[in-house]
Amino acid sequence: MADAATEAVWKILVVDDEPAIHQVTKLALRNFSIEGRASLLISAMSSLDAKEQLERHPDIAVILLDVVMESERAGLDLVKHIREEAKNSLVRIILRTGQPGQAPERSVMVEYDINDYKEKTELTAAKLFTAVMSSVRNFKQIYAMGHSRAGLAAMGHLNRELFAAADKPALAECLLRHFMQLELFKGAALWWGSAQGEPAALQGEALPPENVRARFPQAQATPGLALAVEGYQLLALPHVQELCLLSLQEKALLSEAELDALHLLADNAGAALTRCSL
Template sequence: MGRHTDSDTLHFLEDEAVSGSAKELVWRLLVVDDEPDVHRATTFALAGVRILGRALQFLHAYSASEATQILNTERDVAVVLLDVVMEREDAGLALVKTIRQDLHLNELRIILRTGQPGYAPEIETIHDFDINDYKTKSELTRTKLYATVTAALRAYEQIRKLDELAFYDRLSCLPNRNKFIDLSEERLKSQSAADDVIAILDIDDFSEINDALGHQQGDRLLQSVADRLKAELGSEVILARIGSDTFGLMGGQSVVNPLRVLAMFREPFQVQDDSMVVTATMGLTKLLSEGVSGRDALKDANIALKRAKKSRRGSFVMFSSEMGSDIRERVRLLQSLRSAVESERLFIVYQPQINLNSGKVVGMEALIRWRNEDGTFVPPDRFIPLAEASGMIVAIGDWVLRMSCHELVRLQALGLTDLRMSVNVSQIQFRHPEFLEKLNAALLDTGIRPSCLELEITESVAMEDADFMLETLNLVRELGISIAIDDFGTGYSSLSQLRQLPIDRLKIDRAFVSELQKDMCGGHIASMVIELGRNLNLTVIAEGIEEEAQAQALRDLGCHEGQGYLYAKPMTPPLLKDWLVSRGSIS
């Protein structure tokens, strides 16, 4: 190697400078070169130097394999000064690939050095593997080495700051959701996760705490919870804040034990001058077999958490494979439902409603059905809750309302001029801000008499949020539409609330009708509903009538109307027309 006359040139001397005190913050530099003189020259050139307020600490490797071992065990190495040609011609570039692809050290800055310019890396390699700089050893005078290392350290610091913003929660100083997934996946790939669980911890009623005490106090509570979890769980547990009031945990089953973790919430949290008692709910999974990703495991824990919040608030639920099957089936069914809506495989059938004394057809109930491409049917009690949960029920319900109104126009044109059409309305529909507007539009567009349309809402919907229901139902009645309470007797109605609601009809649930002849309490409930209807001057209709004895018992009790298989199954419009002709209801 030729010498330069420039006094700034690096000279390969025997003395190796010692870095600054190990107790202070330092920049850690790894020198990788198979020539010991290069190591000595580098440390001598930068001895005593402080860059961006910190001293330098040097680590040394004399081969790519030795460097790999060091980077596997040493943390916070900021810069690698790497010889391109060592034990093999491609040893340096192979190590670059190991650093980026295998060790995933993406923050680490790499400065390539070579004494053989013919082995310079391709531009694509510099770009693809994020190489900070490339110099020949003859170029690296003391000043130029200082400038090159400074630029690399500045880039490293900026990347770390960006990493903190992207992967760490500023409030709790814990990793965020994305970082938790990365850390959990690293741990799953190692052999140390065999006994691990992944858990999500949710602080109960946190939104109410925020509303009552303000967001600042809520933030202080979160900090206090994070501090206690960190202190109690220790460094072996991966702890992260993965949502506004949720924490992710990964560690051994003995440490991330739900009973142990939830016990940490027995003592009040000191939040400034307040002592706050809060509870938490957990969902966990220990199904961390080979091939399970951190992201999938977190989803499983979240499924368990949702189950816990529904039925075991303040406690925990452990994920099972059956839960995963249930969720996958729901997702599959939801996708199929979207497809069914788009391909018009949903259709409406109509079940006649009969005056029990005269036998006259007085109404129809519109019921939605779903037929698969193979001809099989999906039961309404499976797909309607799914439509409600996904919000699809709003569009589906609007379609049912309009189709039912059009069918009523056709039936009235056949001579059933006073026929009533009953349409079920879900809670989601009823609370939609455009519900009344769409209801009025359906009346105007189809031209039906409002008095011939009846909306059915369930007892539980009718009793929820009394002020809102009273206001909305009154607005519905102002349009001239009648209102029925469906499945009456299955909920917990308040008689005083029921008296206030502007309703026209009570509908006895089929379960109570089926028990009329069995000397069971259901028969007594049917009797009480009919008596209540009489006292409130409401029409009473019973559903699910299958036997003449049931119909006779209902007539004897004073029930006005009924529907069920005794009279007719729900039918498509063509079959309904044939049925009406066979009864002589229309010519």
């Protein structure tokens, strides 16, 4: 496999049976680049064509995937193939559908390991550019983690499990479980809506002392950026409108790579929460 971290371009696979979608996508991403690396758009008109392209280009970073092609579930079947048969957990999959009734967002996010869901009618050129930019950065960060088993385990099925949660307590427990899978913390606590009073969820002996809790407002002011305070990492999830604050009790001082993994999981968790409507 080519080294995706040093390739000259970011490879983006567009899978859709409508030629016009390929043309519009190419136009929207014509100036796309991250860190001086441009994008290479690879086209596939069917799921079979997509499988061939994935074999030819195993370092593809992002897939823009239609649902209804040669069959009503062609795109969803391709997701299963990528994740379960090809064992590719690294590539970021953005599902684009022009027929949301065929693949409702909540059920798809619960049942399939995709990273984002977009309706074509709502996906402007600017929104497409932003979604792909976020996904490429996500791919880059995961790759930079060196395919850490713990990091990838924490990321795995995050969207699916959050969407399957029936209420906020279940969401809170799910979030803590994924952060604990990083294997970096003795325990974790989560406050929802307000950082006052008792946490909404708790794992391990993670309740911070008052001098650490006094720094909660500082952590709230910088969502997505962990604040180290006397053996704890304080972290407000980004993207979400309602406060979701975590206090994570460290096993040991975190390395730069471990902090990257923590920030990446926080970004994924925050983005996933914005798509959960409880």
